[in-house]
Amino acid sequence: MKVTLRGVRGSIPTTSPHMSHYGGNTSCAIVSEEDRILVMDGGSGMQQFNLPEGTGMNRVDILLTHLHLDHIQGLGFFIPFFNPENDIHIWGPASTTNSLHARLSRYLSPPLFPVQLRELPCKLTLHEIENSSFAIGPFTIESRFVIHPGPTVGFRVSNGRSVFTYIPDHEPALGANGLLPDTKWLSGFDLAVNADLLLHDAQYSYQQYPSKKGWGHSSMDDAAKFASLAGVKHLLLAHHDPAHTDAQLDELFADLKKRKNYSFNYELAAEGMQINLP
């Protein structure tokens, strides 16, 4: 299983040269194995992605954690949508009010966007998921609702040998006492437990988090503690705050490493990073 990060910025894309190392595109990761490709989230990082030519591959599965704009804004520019031979499946969290189609159409329709979902030439299938288990090619996937405003899921992707957990927007520390060490009371724990690789929200520094409580995101400290409680082997801190430059991120991360001594591997996620799992 190969995991490629195409967007690790949170909230809004950035273009500053001072943010080019970690990248300015919003949430998107490509997971590939054999002839199957999963696109995790549809942030601006999904632009310019296309299926490899000459391989006969025509199916893509897009797994949306939620429908905040930074996770769907790339959809309108997703090249495979515009090929009538492609078979594209979008998996996204169910809501108690509107269908996934209706909610995605709020963005993919005028006046916000000129092309409507129903006008896309590809074969498009939408799947509403909750606390679900499903299979796509060689992958088995678990989705679970996690703490973030609006219906939001995280994903646990397994190829039978390795586990990649993807929770880019998550605030498990929400509450008076922060992260609860009893893992029964830890949002997202079932998704992350013993994962080989976890990409997790780490938008804020621990000093910033108290003033951002309830916004749905984590501090770097809480993300690392969450990974530690879940027994994760490798943590990627992601969803970088759009105000944080590369230098500031490096500084915050160095400070975290100075204060916390975790035995597992953890690092800042960067656009273009590739991780191969068995």
Place this chain on the structure above:
Amino acid sequence: MPAYAIEIILNRQLADCLSMPVFITDTAGNLIFYNEPAEKVLGTRFEETGEMKVETWSTIFKQQDDEGNLLPPDSLPLVRTIKDQTPNHKTFWIVSMLGKTEKISVTAYPIIGRAGNFLGAVAIFWQVKDAS
């Protein structure tokens, strides 16, 4: 053990911030959390007892009406909420194991998750200040 649904976790996080006694049960009525104000009502600490089976925690109080008659369990708000998955409210007297008598109102509501499934119930105890 798998983690609780986030709807349950968020109810606990809310209860942690409240000054009213709050009890959270699973779908079978087992007490899975109570907050600090509820610890005063029960006379025990959650950190010490952990979760309590329904048969354990249901014996901590006796419930009485204004005339001192014992109330059947099925008439109590939390029991009704777990059974019917509807909100319930009632005012009555409780007698603790230590013999302390107190008039309270109880509001109970079901936790129905995003998927429409019943996940548990919450009971909030309100101390009634008698005008007399």
